[in-house]
Amino acid sequence: MRAHHGQGTHTPRAPQHAREEPSLHRDATPRRYLMCPPTHFRVTYSINPWMDPAKPVDLRLALTQWEDLRDRYRGLGHTVELLEPRDDLPDMVYAANGATVIEGRVLGARFAFPERTAEAEVHRDWFRAHGFADVREPDHVNEGEGDFAVTASYILAGRGFRSSPLSHPEAQEFFGRPVIGLDLIDPRYYHLDTALCVLDEAAGEVMYYPGAFSPGSRAVLARLFPDALIASEADAAALGLNAVSDGRHVLLPQAAVGLFEPLRKRGFEPIGMDLDELLKGGGSVKCCTQELRP
Numbered sequence: 001m002r003a004h005h006g007q008g009t010h011t012p013r014a015p016q017h018a019r020e021e022p023s024l025h026r027d028a029t030p031r032r033y034l035m036c037p038p039t040h041f042r043v044t045y046s047i048n049p050w051m052d053p054a055k056p057v058d059l060r061l062a063l064t065q066w067e068d069l070r071d072r073y074r075g076l077g078h079t080v081e082l083l084e085p086r087d088d089l090p091d092m093v094y095a096a097n098g099a100t101v102i103e104g105r106v107l108g109a110r111f112a113f114p115e116r117t118a119e120a121e122v123h124r125d126w127f128r129a130h131g132f133a134d135v136r137e138p139d140h141v142n143e144g145e146g147d148f149a150v151t152a153s154y155i156l157a158g159r160g161f162r163s164s165p166l167s168h169p170e171a172q173e174f175f176g177r178p179v180i181g182l183d184l185i186d187p188r189y190y191h192l193d194t195a196l197c198v199l200d201e202a203a204g205e206v207m208y209y210p211g212a213f214s215p216g217s218r219a220v221l222a223r224l225f226p227d228a229l230i231a232s233e234a235d236a237a238a239l240g241l242n243a244v245s246d247g248r249h250v251l252l253p254q255a256a257v258g259l260f261e262p263l264r265k266r267g268f269e270p271i272g273m274d275l276d277e278l279l280k281g282g283g284s285v286k287c288c289t290q291e292l293r294p
Helices: 059-077 119-129 169-174 213-226 231-239 257-265
Strands: 030-033 081-083 099-102 105-108 148-150 155-159 180-184 196-200 205-208 248-254 269-273
Touching: 030 105, 059 081, 059 248, 059 269, 081 205, 099 119, 099 148, 105 119, 105 169, 105 269, 148 196, 155 169, 155 196, 180 213, 196 248, 257 269
Parallel strands: 030 081, 155 180, 248 269
Antiparallel strands: 099 105, 148 155, 196 205
16 A cells, blocks of 8 residues: 655755855956056155165066056956156056046146155146046145045045145046045055055945044944945055955955955955065055046
8 A cells, every 4th residue: 555645746855055145246347547667666765654765675576566466457358558657756656646537537646745746747648648638737735546536426535644635625526526535544544545445336335444544534434335344454554455446356465364255255356466565665556556437
């Protein structure tokens, strides 16, 4: 006599471990960057706490590390334009400081220190020579993407060490986007791009180090970006926030080890870069990379 098992045929259930939550999917978008090789890079003066003229610079190694960054961008499908270096301007490798470009409009830089003043004109000349019709020479001190970070909704703007607060309304008027002023209080994080990185412009995702900002600015950031990735002091001190994201790949200093797993959990692909020689001048991945937003 056959036992009764109910109607139809029994189908075994799939094991529980087969029903995992789908991982976050991130899409990289092709970018256009402006960079300048460190052909004449050296540290002969000090205009930030990272710079020590007593520490020798290995120029060959600096160039090799910079070329690795440039080639990595190209390997990811991005376009890299090159700025011609000048012997009398050793900091030109930090190309992010030379301008801010949004929708093809260029707000040039005006540097805080005389050692870098001439870089601003070199950048403006490059833009005019490469078909950018709307290039503004600013009235107030701003150091380009060093202190301006762009999201779809805002321009986040640093102040306190380099860029003048008066540059914020100037940028807002020029670009027609709300500018959010943020006060930097730790001299190690003298530019906004040393303390905050935009991970996804469209979604308004950022990572930052709260200790670099005043209490009021920390409150503003918490309100604007409640789900931000918060960096530790150790990762910030490795300049881990001086990073570049294309919406999927995040290129950052390899020493910022504590940021890699949190980035992966959010669906990003962190790529560690060794730019230790250029760190002697106070910059890393982002400082070497100006984005030319179409």
